[in-house]
Amino acid sequence: MKKCYIHIGVHKTGTTSIQMLLGRHRSALRKHGISVPVAGNAWSPDVGYHHNIAFELNNDNRFVPGRGGLDALCRELEKEECPTVVISSEDLCVSARDAEKVARLREPIAAMGYEIIWVVYFRTYPEWAESAYIELSKALAITRKFEPWVKTEPMSLAVGLDPVGTLAHIKATGDKIMLHSYAQTSGDVTGHFFAQIGAPDLLPGEMKSKDRVNNRLSILELELLRNMAVHIMRHIPQDLRPCIRDAVRAELGRLPKAPSFRGLSNPLAYRLYESTRPAYEALLKEYRPDATMDDFFPLAAHYEPVTIDSNPPSPEDRLKLYRALIRLCFTDKFGAQATSAPLTKP
Amino acid sequence: MKRAFIYIGAPGPGTQRIHDMLQKHEGFLKKQGVLCPQAGRVHPSAAVHHQLGYDLRGDTRFNPQAGGVDALARELDLNPVEKVILCSNTLITLGFRPAAIQALREVFSRRGYDITWLVYLRSYTEWLASSYVEQRWMGLTHQTFEQWRTAHHNPVMAAPDKLLRAFMETGDPFILRSYSQVEHRFAEDFLSQLQVPCPDDLLDVLPGRGILDFEMRRLVEEYAALHLDEAGLNRLKARVDQEAARVPRSPRLKSISSQDRAALEKETRASQEALLQMAGISASHDEFFGSADDDGPQSIEELPAADLAELYKTFFLCATT
Incomplete structure (x- = not known):
């Protein structure tokens, strides 16, 4: 067959x-x-x-x-x-x-x-939720930081x-x-x-x-995407959002190097794991009765969050981040740059 | 002895600060025995007597309901206090109308008041540069200073000796203060001239508008042109005003080049020196008006990265929340 x-x-x-x-x-x-x-x-x-x-x-x-x-x-x-x-x-x-x-x-x-x-x-x-957060951030669909998002986002999760x-x-x-x-x-x-x-x-x-194809985002990239999502949701109509994505990608490429984002801390990972444990045990019971939670869904021993709050960038890097955001703010609905240079002496 | 202090300007340097101070501390001044008359105010809650100036010079903007010189006389009759303060930079234009000055003087002299004229002045060059910055701030011009100044040359302000001669010839005490002398502490200096103590909550240091404030305004206007309608622009402006304290302090916007400054000063220096001589001020021109500070940044790029980042962050928050 x-x-x-x-x-x-x-x-x-x-x-x-x-x-x-x-x-x-x-x-x-x-x-x-x-x-x-x-x-x-x-x-x-x-x-x-x-x-x-x-x-x-x-x-x-x-x-x-x-x-x-x-x-x-x-x-x-x-x-x-x-x-x-x-x-x-x-x-x-x-x-x-x-x-x-x-x-x-x-x-x-x-x-x-x-x-x-x-x-x-x-x-x-917990790891799936963190990864989903990063992927949705890449799609400019997330405006909040990881922890508040993961606690209150039942639709996406x-x-x-x-x-x-x-x-x-x-x-x-x-x-x-x-x-x-x-x-x-x-x-x-x-x-x-x-x-x-x-x-x-x-x-x-x-x-x-x-x-891996989908690399992790750096904390600066995530900050740019998260902030940009707010602007886009407010000012760019749904059908024109793809036009601005190229401009966002270009700005991501110009950002300085920074540590990769991690949202999970030990307490958060444990809390998320425990709160969903019954659902995953039921899943195993239904489809893989041979497996155990520890084998199938193991929780790592240690999670160390790496966020823009825990790793504040240097003033120069912060400036590059916000410059990129400002340039994107002045990108019009069709993805064209529309700003003039910063103020100089008149 | 009853005294009337009449602040006549000049337009520009610190006037708004003095207006704000009088409005905020009117109750305090009243307790000190100082009357800030209602007659001639532009608005009952604003301690600014522009309407008196309009009345005295026959300006079409005079609104009889606000009260002119006659209303001032009636108010003084009803409130026989020891000190009175009038405040309006429109009064400086009475310098070419000696009869109007006499009419104002008579209101006070008939009621036993001695008049003291009070003027804060800055050099014409600085005044013109400051006016330009103000116009740019208000969005009234986008020209360069060089383009703008040709059309806005003010022969009256350029010749302060002629403008203020009539006030000095009254024989009344004439206090001439310079912008550089008070170093932005206008309200404190003003109260000291009135011989009135300062209230504890006197907010006096003029924050001034730094080059980053102008950058913020530029961003707001460009962003609004791209993404917002008029209502959105107003909301954004209000939000930026709310967050103004987050914009880092920065050097003042320098509008005038050294060459321009030298040329303008050459044209107007003689008149300003003559004024100092008439006012009996022994300080030299440069001592009195201060020497120009040309060391400001040519571009915001010269400012610290942390300040620029904070500015952009503040703008972004205002624009997107």
């Missing part, structure tokens, strides 16, 4: 690395009988992600019809000769929280005779706060669910994933954690 692996993330569990390698090794995978569909690649057909399908399911305004959605995927699968197909998008874990969306995705694929296998990686909640709920509608379909731990991959989540889909030897140590 043909198999369709649907990798739904979750976010911040090496998904970008996996998707990059799915795209890079599309031909080699095909030789192994594994197909990575082209339909649904939201931005680049060279990468093996299918975010456009998730965007369509989630009514996300990032959906681009020309990149192909569910219909295009089905048309592609109808002609597919490989016995195994892989679809990957971490945004599908958001779709998974809605039974109707799960059905819209799986039923046409199941109707073509595919056995559907859902693959999902979870990680320890729903997937991690309620892992059983995230998988409940998938479970109801009767499909197979492969639940894995990000920690147990020992920094080689791509190798682990490729082994799961039946191509264990394709990537001998190609991409370890040291080659």
Whole structure:
């Protein structure tokens, strides 16, 4: 029977690395009988992600019809000769929280005779939340510092706060669910994933954690993004926000080097871990009764927060940070620089 | 002996500070036996007697409801105090209207008051430079000083000996103080001329507007042009005013080049020296008016990084919260 692996993330569990390698090794995978569909690649057909399908399911305004959605995927699968197909998008874990969306995705694929296998990686909640914070900051979607945000942001953190709920509608379909731990991959989540889909030897140590795609943000970069998010939300219409993102990226590149941001402290990590422990124990009981919390979701021994408050930058670096923010403030809605030079003697 | 102190200006140096002080400490002055009349005020709560000046010189801005010289006379009759203070820099223009000066004098002399005229003055060059900075602050000009000064040359202020001669010829005591003498402590100096003690909460050191204040204003205006409507601009200005204390103190904006200063001083020095001679002041021109300080920064880039960072942070907070 043909198999369709649907990798739904979750976010911040090496998904970008996996998707990059799915795209890079599309031909080699095909030789192994594994197909990575082209339909649904939201931005680049060279990468093996299918975010456009998730965007369509989630009514996300990032959906681009020309990149192909569910219909295009089905048309592609109808002609597919490989016995195994892989679809990957971490945004599908958001779709998974809605039974109707799960059905819209799986039923046409199941109707073509595919056995559907859902693959999902979870990680320890405090680390996942910290990582989600950084990623949302990169998307200019966060205006608050980490600690107040993580305490009061149930919407953005729903997937991690309620892992059983995230998988409940998938479970109801009767499909197979492969639940894995990000920690147990020992920094080689791509190798682990490729082994799961039946191509264990394709990537001998190609991409370890040291080659991670999404690097951590420095404290100065985070400060710039966090402040900029406030300005953008206030003055830049939703549809024009992508225009200003290039200007933000350029300013990030000009910032001086600074320590990488870490939001977790021991007390905070422990509190978050303990508050979500019952949910994660229930997840294991449901899908991995063989595993223990300590193996599957281990909490590190020590967390040392590194923030702009605990590492105040030098006056020169602070000036560079605020200069960058001021330049961005004077970037118009279409991303063009609109300011004059600072005041000089008249 | 009853005395009337009449502050006649000049426009510019410290006048607003004196107005603010009189308004804030009117109750204190009253306890000291000093009357600041209601007649001629621009507003009942503002101790500024511009309306008296308008009345005396027949200005169309005179508002009879505010009260002119007649109202002042009636008020003095009803309040027979030992000291009276009038304050308006519009009164300095009476220098070319001796009859108007006499009319004002008569109001007081008929009621047994001796008049003391009080003037704070700065050199014409500094006055012009200061006026330019004020106009820039208020957004009334974006010209360079060189462009602006040609159109705003003020022959009256450039010849203070002619302007103030009529006051001195009255024979009344005439106190001439210079901006540099008081070093921004206008209110304290003013009260000492009135021989009145200072209130404990006298806020007197004129903060002045540093080059960073101007940078803040520039940022506000450019930001508003890009992102805000008029209501938004007003909100942002109000927010910036609230946070003004967070803007670091910085050197004053230097508007005048050394060359310009030298040329202007050459034109006006003689008149200012003649004034000092008429007023019986033995100090030299430079001693009295102070020598120019040209050491200010040419650009905000010369200021400490921490100050600039604080300025930009303050602006950013104001603009986005």
